[in-house]
Amino acid sequence: MSTNDRTNEGTNDSANDRAASRVAIVTGASRGIGAAIAQRLARDGFTVVINYAGSAREAEALAGQIEQEGGRAITAQADVSDSAAVRRMFDAAETAFGGVDVLVNNAGIMRLATLADSDDALFDSQVAINLKGTFNTLREASRRLRNGGRIINLSSSVVGLYQPTYGIYAATKAGVEAMTHVLTKELRGRNITVNTVAPGPTATALFLDGKPEEVIERLARLAPLERLGQPEDIANAVAFLAGPDGAWINGQTLRANGGVI
Template sequence: MTDKTSKVAIVTGASRGIGAAVAERLATDGFTVVINYSANAKSAETLARKIEGKGGRALAVKADVADAGAVRGMFDAAQAAFGGVDVLVNNAGIMTLARIADSDDALFDRQIAVNLKGSFNAMREAGKRLRDGGRIVNFSTSVVGTKLETYGVYAATKSAIETMTAILSKEMRGRNITVNALAPGPTSTDLFLEGKSPELVERMAKMNPLERLGTPEDIAAVVAFLVGPDGGWVNGQVLRANGGMV
């Protein structure tokens, strides 16, 4: 990935939060960015215009990652606009917390559809269509390791993503495509903060020895490493970007 000026990156779930920070960072690093969104068109278009205003190239593309046809269409749009795809950042996801005994079918089915099936849909398409030398970064969560209460279904979807990451990295043999997973700890985003009391947020911020929440920019910096020239020897790994939280 030495010549990033011609590299095209799809970032799913990029209209806000970590995804938006990733898209902006990759654009700053010279990538052409496809900003995927499912509902928030205004934020996605605003981000695309912001990137273009700084001299970058960006395209906002609507696609529900749970829909395999929509994911194919997103790759088609990227290819039509920019000639191909080199990087997939599989960030789109939802998080609904409940004790396993209290989790209803809708909670389970929706998180499986978006987090697991959505990531699979994008991985499958990328496995067929990324140009040689490309990069795939899937998003997991540090809760796979910490196993916090109420995160059972959410963490289960991410644990499956970690397994598929390792297997896909082997299946890309011969194409110089790396596949890694990034597992953030508590990060200051709307997705994380929603429904949590200030006391709970403060307690979770203190769980790591750096004693703060991560920021979207912290996570974007790790993505930038994995898809940039210095990350080329990292493959089939899970990077836990969590400030040292066990």
């Protein structure tokens, strides 16, 4: 873990108090939806741990941007499919800040093919990151999150759309939703909420890469609001669940998709 602890002069004491008191780990946070979530939580006063798997440059740039805006952020390299790496990430956050209050499970990959055309590597890679990676972080959070914390998992609205070529990806996200419901009950008595946000078509590299323009336009028109979601739309939903107004929401899947399903 590398720490960016550049003090921003002019930040008021109340903002510093909030940043010092609440710590959020956001996985897969160096770009896309994860970066938007990290930025929004930082604006809301959280100290943000920006997890990334490969691109240190993007993660460091995001941490610098957050701190320039008056927030506080550090970066943490960890492949979420590696349980030991996840454990070290939580160790480092606890060492730096004394504990963790919020976990946002955003890291994920999407590789599309029909079931007939899917090879073992396509299946194994998505299960390793999307499902096992979420399990690894949930296990650590279950043991180590401070009482009164929040866990927000990222699923996908494809779980309800059942589109061709999305079978394996949707299956991993359905598993994430199932673990959300179970963990809610297992954390009884600790005042920790566990919820899922399930984006619809969202304008990120993960979604846009490899799709012809006509396909993107068709998908944008699926929602009654007739546009693709933006990363900030999803970040707003996560911020609601992580903040005080989301305290009574527990064990739910919030489908942030503009009405696609």
